[in-house]
Every structure is written in C-alpha cells, then in structure tokens.
Amino acid sequence: MTPSAAPPTPSSTRAATGQGGVIVVLAGGMLLQAMNIYLTSALMPSIVTDIGGENYYAWVTTVFIVASVAATMAVPTVLGRLGSRVSYLVAGGAFGIGSAIAAAAPTMELLLVGRLVQGVGGGMLSGLAFALIRSALPEQSWGKGTAIISAMFGIGTLTGPTIGGAFAQFDAWRLAFGVVAVVAVGLGIAATSVLPPSPRSETASRLPWSSLLVLTAAVAALSVAGVVPGWWFWVAVTVGTALVIAFVAVDRATRSGVLPAITYRAGSLKWLYIALALTTTVTVSEAFTPLFGQRIFTLVPFAAGFLGATVSAGWSVAALASARVKRRRDQQRLALAGPAITTVAMLVLVLLQFVPATPLAxxxxxxxxxxxxAGTGLSNPHLSVWVMSSVPNDADDAKAAAAIPVASMIGQAIVAALGGTVVNAGLSSYQHAASNLFILLGIVALLGHFAVRASTRRQPQFGGNRD
Structure with a gap:
C-alpha cells in the first residue's frame, strides 16, 4: 500500500496563501494599467461629445504613456526610500487621484491633467509589479508570477473595450473613471497588508534625472510621431531615435542610471532588454486590426474590436503555459522559438492579403x-526572469526588474510610429496597408529572435534547472 502524502503544514499553507495574495495585488495593478488604456479609448467618443476638445483626442493616450514611462523609471528610487508597502500605496493613490480628476473634469484640458497623474500611478504600478516579484516571491515562483502579470496585458485588452463600451453605452463615462479610482485606492490599501515589508535604504540612489529626462523626451517624441501629419512625422521619429541613442550614452556615463551598470558591460543583460523591446512589439497590430476588420471584412465595430484583441489573447494563454517549463534548455528553446513563430504568423498574414475576404480568410x-x-507569450516570461537572474547583487535588482516594462514601451513606441507610416503608405488598398504592417512586424520579430540568440550565447547560466 502506497503511503499517502503528508498533509501541508500550517506554515507552508500560510506561505502559499501569502504568495497568492502578493501575485493577486501585483497582477491587479498591472491589469488596471493595461485595461485603462483600452477603456479610455472606448470612452473617448462620449467624452468628446460631452466636454469637447476633439483636437486633444490623441493626446489623451500620449500623455498617459509618457507619464507612465517616466514614473516606471523612478520606481527603484521610490522603492528604496519608501519600501514596498508605502510605494504601492502611493502608486494606487496616484492612479486613484488621477482617475478622480478625470471623472470630474469639465474640460479636456483638465482631463489631460487627470491622465497625466493617472500615468504616474500606472507607471509605478507596472514597474512595481516586476520589481516586487524578485523581492516578494521565492525564485522558483518568479516565472509563474511573471507569466500571470504578463497575461494581464491580454486580459486588459479584452476587458478594457468591453467595460468601456458598456459605460459609454449608458453615457456614464464619468462613473467609469470613478469606479477605476475606487479600485486603484483599494489595491493600494490591500498592498499594505499583503505585501511583505521591505527595508528602506538610507543609501537609496537619487533619481537619475539626466537619463530620465532624455528617455522621457525620446518616448514623447516617438509617441507624438503617431499623431502629427506629413513631414513632422519624420522630424519626430528622427528626434526620438536620436534621443534614445543619447539616453544610452547619458545613462552609461552616469554613476547611477536608469539601467543597472552591468547592462553596459559584456554579458547578456543588454541583449535581454533588446529582445524584450523587439519581441513585444507584435501588440502594435492591435491598434490597426480593428480598422482592417471593418474595412476588409465589413465587421461591426464591436466584432472588429475583438479581432484586435486576438494577439493579446494568444500571448496570455501561451505565457501561462510556458511559465510551467522549468528545465533551462527547454526554456531557451521556447524563448528562441517564440519570435520565430511570430515571424511565420506574420508571413501567413501577408499571404492572406492575396485571397478574397471570405469568412474562411x-x-x-x-x-x-x-x-x-502566442509566440510572444512563449518567450516573454523566460526573458523577464532571466533579466532578474542576471543581476549579481541586490543593489540593482529593483532597477533591473522595473526596466522590463520600460524596454517593452520603448520598442512599442518606435514600432507604432513606423507602423502608422507604413499603413498610411498603403491606404490605396487596405489589404496593401495590412501587408505593409505585417511585413514590418515580421521583420521586427525576426530581429527579436536574433537578440534572444545573442543573449543565450553571452550568458548560458540562467535561472531554472539546467537539465
């Protein structure tokens, strides 16, 4: 007779419950950040009808993204000075205050102020989500935590338009922001009892103002490129690209930069950040596929919106499955296969532009x-964990982890700007425009494959089992 397994001890049960609470809070903050982008987009027609300001339509998203990037880069300093619980409370509070300002805004100008404050809170929530995985969870749970948090992007893509559309249907856009404010503050309060306390550092690094300002300006320029006409687009892209290069030079030279100093030395970390920037750009397609769904397949707006969520749905499911893989060699195979799969999928989409727009197509x-x-979902959890495992000391762990969403945002901002250009260049035919976009995304994904390969060659010792 086979002996039964020993029942879990109270201490192990409490540990598992504690880890679950940490993941729920961190994932909740990331979901709030991801969902809010799409929720606001669904509310914007109602907002403009109510308070005007159509000229600022695109800036509602741009201001939020730029503020998010700047706040994410400040997470390591804030975390070192305030500790995990107070930092998360500040992040949730900022998001809640920004949402409350937006809910009460009588004009579009004040709504932009609310979105700015929201962006600060959202950037902190996303940066803390990755930074606290490393400090609040045991190493064997990093992959699971990262996969769940990454999956929130997909869930946010699905729920954001749905919830926003429901509030817009009843002309209740102010109530939508009010509900978001309550949820954000509730998450911040919950964090004070769920997150394990972290010591405040008397030697916490100062904010890397020079690096932060240059990179924020770069993201702003690249974001603006998507909303300005004609030759101003090329000016914005050129300025943004030059500022990204300048950021690398400034951050490398400063004593305490946005990225850990090890990033600029020989090794895998810089290639991991580049891989994250390149492999996550497939989500840029979500800005255009609803348009293609309406124009090519004559889908109603609601159905076309869900066509735009297919990429994130595949990402979420694959990320949760991929995170279960523990053997290092298998993780490397998945990380390498992911962007290659995305490249092939983009090639298939290009070929589909040459067939009639039937239900089968x-x-x-x-x-x-x-x-x-799914290709991105296969690789993303492992790339993120490898970033956390590549830092040899605790001094830079929060900095390395918080930079994960920053790398993704930079890549997405650059490719979104280029995507708008190639789509506009092909608008004589929507099939032509779609082909241009999918070719661009396929090339970027292929470059991501080579970046992953470069990272595995330069540092074969990653977290996880070696067998």
Whole structure:
C-alpha cells in the first residue's frame, strides 16, 4: 500500500496563501494599467461629445504613456526610500487621484491633467509589479508570477473595450473613471497588508534625472510621431531615435542610471532588454486590426474590436503555459522559438492579403494573430526572469526588474510610429496597408529572435534547472 502524502503544514499553507495574495495585488495593478488604456479609448467618443476638445483626442493616450514611462523609471528610487508597502500605496493613490480628476473634469484640458497623474500611478504600478516579484516571491515562483502579470496585458485588452463600451453605452463615462479610482485606492490599501515589508535604504540612489529626462523626451517624441501629419512625422521619429541613442550614452556615463551598470558591460543583460523591446512589439497590430476588420471584412465595430484583441489573447494563454517549463534548455528553446513563430504568423498574414475576404480568410486571420501573440507569450516570461537572474547583487535588482516594462514601451513606441507610416503608405488598398504592417512586424520579430540568440550565447547560466 502506497503511503499517502503528508498533509501541508500550517506554515507552508500560510506561505502559499501569502504568495497568492502578493501575485493577486501585483497582477491587479498591472491589469488596471493595461485595461485603462483600452477603456479610455472606448470612452473617448462620449467624452468628446460631452466636454469637447476633439483636437486633444490623441493626446489623451500620449500623455498617459509618457507619464507612465517616466514614473516606471523612478520606481527603484521610490522603492528604496519608501519600501514596498508605502510605494504601492502611493502608486494606487496616484492612479486613484488621477482617475478622480478625470471623472470630474469639465474640460479636456483638465482631463489631460487627470491622465497625466493617472500615468504616474500606472507607471509605478507596472514597474512595481516586476520589481516586487524578485523581492516578494521565492525564485522558483518568479516565472509563474511573471507569466500571470504578463497575461494581464491580454486580459486588459479584452476587458478594457468591453467595460468601456458598456459605460459609454449608458453615457456614464464619468462613473467609469470613478469606479477605476475606487479600485486603484483599494489595491493600494490591500498592498499594505499583503505585501511583505521591505527595508528602506538610507543609501537609496537619487533619481537619475539626466537619463530620465532624455528617455522621457525620446518616448514623447516617438509617441507624438503617431499623431502629427506629413513631414513632422519624420522630424519626430528622427528626434526620438536620436534621443534614445543619447539616453544610452547619458545613462552609461552616469554613476547611477536608469539601467543597472552591468547592462553596459559584456554579458547578456543588454541583449535581454533588446529582445524584450523587439519581441513585444507584435501588440502594435492591435491598434490597426480593428480598422482592417471593418474595412476588409465589413465587421461591426464591436466584432472588429475583438479581432484586435486576438494577439493579446494568444500571448496570455501561451505565457501561462510556458511559465510551467522549468528545465533551462527547454526554456531557451521556447524563448528562441517564440519570435520565430511570430515571424511565420506574420508571413501567413501577408499571404492572406492575396485571397478574397471570405469568412474562411477571416478565420485564417484570427488563427494567425493568435499564433503571433502566442509566440510572444512563449518567450516573454523566460526573458523577464532571466533579466532578474542576471543581476549579481541586490543593489540593482529593483532597477533591473522595473526596466522590463520600460524596454517593452520603448520598442512599442518606435514600432507604432513606423507602423502608422507604413499603413498610411498603403491606404490605396487596405489589404496593401495590412501587408505593409505585417511585413514590418515580421521583420521586427525576426530581429527579436536574433537578440534572444545573442543573449543565450553571452550568458548560458540562467535561472531554472539546467537539465
């Protein structure tokens, strides 16, 4: 007779419950950040109808993204000075205050102020989500935590338009922001009892103002590129690209930069950040696929919106499955295969532009987009964990982890700007415009594959089992 397994001890049960609470809070903050972008987009027609300000339509998103990037870069300093619980409370509070300002805004100008404050809170929430995985969870749970947090992007893509559309249907956009404010403050309060306390550092580094300002300006320029006409686009892209290069030079020279100093030395970390920047850009397609769904397949707006969510759906499911893989060699295979799969899926989407727009072709689109997102989901959890495992000391662990979403945002901002250009260049035919976009995303994903390969060659010792 086989003896039964010993029952879990009270201490192990409490530890598991504590880890679950940490993941729920961190994932909740990331979901709030991800969902809010799409929720606000769904509310914008109602907002403009109510308070005007159509000229500022695109800036509602741009201001939020720029503020998010700047706040994310400040997370290591804030975390060192305030500790985990107070930092998360500040992040949730800022998001809640910004949402409350937006809910009460009588004009578009004040709404932009609310979005700015929201962006600060959202950037801190996303940066803390990754930074606290490393300090609040045991190493064997990093992959699971990272996968769940990454999956929140996909869930936010699905729930954001749905919830926003429901509030817009009842002309209750102010109530939508009010509910978000309550949830954000509630998450911040919950964090004070769920997150394990972290000591405040008397030697916490000062904010890297020079690096932070240059990179914020770069993201701002690249974001503006998507909303300015004609030759101003090329001015914005050129300035943004030059500022990204300048950021690398400034951050490398400063004593305490945005990225850990080890990033600029021989090793894998810089390639991991580049890989994260390149492999997550497939989500840029979500800004355009609803348009293609309406124009090519004559889908109603609601159905076209869900066509835009297929990439994130594939990402979320694949990330949760991929995180279960523990053997290092298998993790490396998945990380390498992910962007290659995305590249193939993009090639299939290009080929589908040469067939009639039938229901069968639409099915092919859906499958290819899900597979493209799944490619990112296969690689992203492992790349993120490897970043956390590549820092040899605790001094830079929060800095390395908090930079994970920054790398993704930079890549997405650059490719979104280029994507708008190639789509506009092909608008004589929506199939032509779609081909241009998918070719661009396929090339970027292929470059991501080579960046992952470079990272594995330069540092073969990653976290996880070696067998």
């Amino acid at each position: 639409l099915t092919g689109w859906i499958i290819a987009l899900v597979v493209a997102g």
